[in-house]
Amino acid sequence: MRQISTDAIIEAVKKISIDASFDLGHDVVEAMENARRVEESPVGRGILDQVLDNARIARTEMAPMCQDTGFAVLFVQLGQEVQIVGGDLYDALNEGVRRGYKDGYLRKSIVADPLSRKNTGDNTPAVIHTDIVPGDKLKITIAPKGGGSENMSEVKMLKPSDGIQGVKDFVIDRVRRSGGNPCPPIIVGVGIGGTFEKCAYLAKKSLLREVGNRNPDKFYADLELELLEKINKLGIGPQGLGGTTTALDVHVEVFPCHIASLPVAVNTQCHAARHKEVIL
Amino acid sequence: MTQKKSIKTPLTDEAVMSLKVGDDILITGEIYTARDAAHKRMVELLDKGEKLPFDVKGQIIYFAGPTPTKPGQVIGSVGPTTSTRMNAYSPRLIEVGLKGMIGKGEMGPEVVAKIREKKAVYFAATGGAGALIAKAIIKNELIAYEELGAEAIRKLTVKDFPAIVALDCHGGNLYKEGMAKYEKK
Ligand code: SF4
Numbered sequence: 001m002r003q004i005s006t007d008a009i010i011e012a013v014k015k016i017s018i019d020a021s022f023d024l025g026h027d028v029v030e031a032m033e034n035a036r037r038v039e040e041s042p043v044g045r046g047i048l049d050q051v052l053d054n055a056r057i058a059r060t061e062m063a064p065m066c067q068d069t070g071f072a073v074l075f076v077q078l079g080q081e082v083q084i085v086g087g088d089l090y091d092a093l094n095e096g097v098r099r100g101y102k103d104g105y106l107r108k109s110i111v112a113d114p115l116s117r118k119n120t121g122d123n124t125p126a127v128i129h130t131d132i133v134p135g136d137k138l139k140i141t142i143a144p145k146g147g148g149s150e151n152m153s154e155v156k157m158l159k160p161s162d163g164i165q166g167v168k169d170f171v172i173d174r175v176r177r178s179g180g181n182p183c184p185p186i187i188v189g190v191g192i193g194g195t196f197e198k199c200a201y202l203a204k205k206s207l208l209r210e211v212g213n214r215n216p217d218k219f220y221a222d223l224e225l226e227l228l229e230k231i232n233k234l235g236i237g238p239q240g241l242g243g244t245t246t247a248l249d250v251h252v253e254v255f256p257c258h259i260a261s262l263p264v265a266v267n268t269q270c271h272a273a274r275h276k277e278v279i280l
Numbered sequence: 281m282t283q284k285k286s287i288k289t290p291l292t293d294e295a296v297m298s299l300k301v302g303d304d305i306l307i308t309g310e311i312y313t314a315r316d317a318a319h320k321r322m323v324e325l326l327d328k329g330e331k332l333p334f335d336v337k338g339q340i341i342y343f344a345g346p347t348p349t350k351p352g353q354v355i356g357s358v359g360p361t362t363s364t365r366m367n368a369y370s371p372r373l374i375e376v377g378l379k380g381m382i383g384k385g386e387m388g389p390e391v392v393a394k395i396r397e398k399k400a401v402y403f404a405a406t407g408g409a410g411a412l413i414a415k416a417i418i419k420n421e422l423i424a425y426e427e428l429g430a431e432a433i434r435k436l437t438v439k440d441f442p443a444i445v446a447l448d449c450h451g452g453n454l455y456k457e458g459m460a461k462y463e464k465k
Contacts, residue, residue, distance in 0.1 A: 041462055057411045066411075183407035183408045239407060272408045
């Protein structure tokens with residue numbers, strides 16, 4: 001067994017919480033630069049210029065690119081030959097988030113109870129997804145998720161007879177109804193199959209994939225490109241003010257499902273598509 | 281690129297009437313931040329016939345809640361939040377003289393109608409451009425509801441704050457017009 005201390009975990013999570021807030025991935029920046037070149041609307045081009053400028057300012061000044069520094073969503077891959085020493089793994093992950101959001105001057109956006117709505121004051125708890133994997137490493141990915149785009153997400157239990165057309169219609173309609181709310185240009189995460197909660201998880205997880213990378217299955221890779229083209233024909237455009245850049249990419253992930261079901265989930269990601277990972 | 285137009289707050293009827301959807305605007309003067317929680321309190325005050333924490337006549341409210349200010353900075357990152365959450369409150373404030381709102385995303389028909397009736401305007405700021413927008417803010421003063429944290433009301437002195445006219449008092453709606461213009465069958 002390889003030992004990893006909770007102190008090391010706290011430090012690592014603190015660092016990726018802060019880094020994610022200001023250091024947007026090159027894949028997203030490049031996709032926006034490409035979109036800027038082909039955007040037909042002058043208003044849309046102006047917005048893409050602002051968003052690109054913003055990403056540059058955020059990186060050079062280490063300032064949060066967006067004031068909504070999000071719900072801290074953590075994907076943890078725990079090697080089965082790892083032993084955590086010094087305390088509880090989940091406590092350490094939350095402590096890392098707490099310190100990152102405090103020391104990084106990030107916004108605290110979490111309320112302790114969904115109905116009485118008092119702020120927890122430290123942006124915890126994090127949402128933590130854990131997978132046990134072979135090996136002796138611990139990989140932690142943070143994907144801070146803003147409320148504006150998360151609110152434009154949805155799960156639908158289609159009938160198997162709805163088939164691929166049903167899936168396409170649902171995804172496109174979801175994007176159309178979202179308009180400018182999720183801060184387009186967006187990245188559309190789609191989960192198909194599994195159960196009710198599994199397809200939502202797939203949709204979220206697909207957002208970790210780099211923009212421009214396709215599903216390895218040609219059928220789903222083609223579906224991604226077809227959906228992307230159709231979404232960009234909707235006219236929503238940057239910030240919903242009209243234009244030809246609504247989405248930068250569509251990522252589809254699939255899983256086997258029950259003979260009676262066809263669950264589909266859309267997880268909408270704004271252009272502040274922040275994620276950072278660390279391997280201990 | 282479209283020509284940029286400068287406006288100063290507070291806004292007069294004439295200034296509002298000169299604005300048309302799609303106009304690229306630079307706002308200079310004072311604006312006030314408020315999100316859902318502060319709006320709810322302000323409307324409750326109006327219901328009770330009490331005074332608001334600031335006089336909204338001619339003013340602009342910015343739907344935003346910044347990140348905490350780092351030492352030596354004027355303000356943290358401060359882009360707009362989703363405006364639909366203010367649909368229930370904005371018409372009441374426009375009724376008592378509010379002239380402008382800045383946010384992201386379309387607002388509801390009740391706001392659109394009130395904007396026409398009372399000569400007000402809704403500006404779109406770029407969502408997710410919080411670090412860039414912070415550059416336009418030269419002074420930041422907390423004026424009410426400190427206990428709401430990021431949701432407190434702040435008076436911001438701004439210089440050349442970038443925004444686009446998205447809903448004007450002549451019935452113009454850039455969300456609908458823009459989408460129709462670029463939609464491809
Ligand atoms: S949707 Fe994204 S970019 Fe827009 S305000 Fe929320 S976190 Fe920021």
